[in-house]
Ligand SMILES: Cc1ncc(C[n+]2csc(CCOP(=O)(O)OP(=O)(O)O)c2C)c(N)n1
């Protein structure tokens with residue numbers, strides 16, 4: 001009987017363990033001292049001490065995305081919680097399951113502007129799937145169990161639990177997780193067979209079909225990726241993936257056209273533009289993907305599979321919207337197609353494929369590596385070639401390097417690519433790689449970084465060193481906030497306002513000051529050897545890859561343009577961007 | 586709506602009355618309102634009160650305006666909010682009753698006092714407070730009836746208005762009891 005009574009703080013830790021938590025990323029402070037005390041005694045949860053609370057959330061995101069589990073975060077009240085906000089917003093935008101525990105001043109001081117008090121539930125409300133302020137210690141256990149359910153069910157997302165210090169100290173009876181917990185995904189779980197049948201027919205009859213997959217496929221689990229690939233193979237139709245979906249269909253699949261969207265391939269975007277049937281699986285018609293909406297795949301019937309009903313018909317009206325988990329819907333669809341397929345063979349799409357081959361022949365990702373300067377595209381290409389036989393996980397920051405990584409690195413499996421897609425958070429990649437490496441201690445984890453983004457969360461080098469994480473930080477150093485510089489070149493008359501990354505540290509010395517290896521290369525002839533050296537070093541490495549400084553990222557759909565108005569190089573940029581286009585981000 | 590589609594085609598906006606059942610807990614209303622302000626939807630009227638003490642539930646009656654695509658979006662977004670259990674579109678469902686209560690203070694002297702009372706009587710408003718220079722009337726009914734009454738009162742003198750906002754319910758014998766039992 002007495003066994004079941006414990007402090008709120010101990011109950012929290014026990015509840016985490018009961019929900020399968022093995023690792024928590026956090027940073028201590030006054031309002032969470034009882035929780036840290038409980039952590040000190042526990043043997044089941046490993047705490048990773050980050051160096052900034054934003055990094056704690058990104059690390060948990062990297063952990064969650066590379067494992068499919070819920071990522072867990074612990075921060076103190078006030079500044080601890082406010083520092084976590086960017087990470088929570090990032091997780092909400094990219095649908096990553098996160099539990100964030102924050103300390104709060106004791107209940108009797110709430111509302112008094114007490115030391116390190118912040119209205120954490122108020123501030124985090126718009127950037128969490130749900131949040132709680134625990135005011136009654138007896139509800140503590142139930143709230144934690146529910147939070148895990150909310151974070152991981154339906155469209156996943158971050159849940160914050162604000163824990164006043166007195167609640168952590170109150171003695172309570174531990175309540176076990178009840179097996180029957182209400183589902184929080186608010187969608188009808190039964191699929192409409194009729195719709196599945198119609199969609200299957202539509203796909204079988206299509207002359208110019210295309211499948212466009214997104215992060216929802218990754219979130220649905222590896223089975224969804226397998227089913228998607230199977231569907232592509234049965235239909236022998238082209239498939240393209242969003243930034244978030246890379247890896248769902250292996251890059252080596254002959255039907256894969258590469259990424260689509262603003263920096264997607266010519267063939268992917270043109271195939272989207274000219275298709276007659278589009279099947280969107282777990283993507284959300286993001287503006288980076290659709291380009292100008294009134295010219296988006298104008299002559300197509302559209303089908304959209306999404307676990308979140310609000311994603312359907314939000315931006316693009318579709319002919320069939322199917323609310324459901326990708327793997328369940330795909331499995332029903334594949335079954336139905338196989339059934340129908342036996343009765344009637346699909347027309348070979350010779351014409352469609354020969355058209356696509358013509359677009360492919362434009363070689364939109366082509367670049368010329370001339371001279372001794374390293375082209376950033378080549379750096380990524382070489383990195384891919386030299387690491388593809390390892391179990392490699394890639395994280396990125398935000399900017400040109402991120403797009404080049406998406407374009408030139410090949411992903412053959414889901415959950416191996418971690419990037420900030422929705423929020424576009426510079427400083428995501430380094431802490432995210434911490435979470436990935438913690439989850440996969442023996443794998444090769446590389447943060448493809450830009451010099452400016454690296455500076456945003458470089459304090460995490462200290463975390464990397466403390467936990468001996470052999471992360472490779474591959475900085476495409478162009479001395480510019482390259483993506484900003486590119487937009488200024490294309491849209492603002494090359495007026496490079498504040499986009500030069502001045503006063504950079506010596507990255508090799510920086511590495512050395514942390515006791516880790518720093519490498520530098522600025523000549524194409526040494527690139528391969530440097531990458532090899534980086535891979536072969538057992539510990540963490542900062543590789544300062546000095547690349548061509550003013551290289552632009554192409555192909556590109558300019559702001560406010562349509563898929564078929566892509567530009568392939570700077571020379572194509574003859575039209576002035578319309579005022580409306582200029583206003584777009 | 587995405588900026589890419591600015592002023593492209595103007596679908597008509599209509600007024601819709603939504604009826605929500607939500608957990609009566611701190612933060613629920615903030616989430617509902619935050620959804621409207623954060624995503625740029627309109628709220629024309631909003632009322633909230635507890636309707637079930639045992640199960641701790643509140644009803645939110647909400648009048649909003651938008652194209653059918655926007656309204657569908659609002660409903661799906663509302664359903665994503667964890668403590669929101671039921672979202673009903675009364676306008677779409679069919680016949681429903683919309684009612685509101687107004688308290689109207691009128692400062693008035695002389696001949697207009699009689700006129701005010703006469704109008705109040707016509708509208709079946711109750712007189713809740715009387716002084717030699719003022720009245721407070723209470724009126725319930727459709728918002729349009731309240732509007733008309735208030736306009737008339739304004740023309741008679743200085744006024745102060747307090748309105749509850751629309752409360753709504755569907756006609757007929759259908760209830761939500763079955764759905765509520767599953768919460
Ligand atoms: C936190 C944050 N601030 C600002 C931006 C806007 N932004 C997008 S890309 C970029 C430049 C990134 O520079 P760098 O990391 O060097 O990458 P590069 O584009 O040069 O590869 C900036 C400032 C952002 N995405 N995130």
Ligand SMILES: [Mg+2]
Pocket residue numbers: 399450451452476477478479480481482
């Ligand atoms: Mg740069």
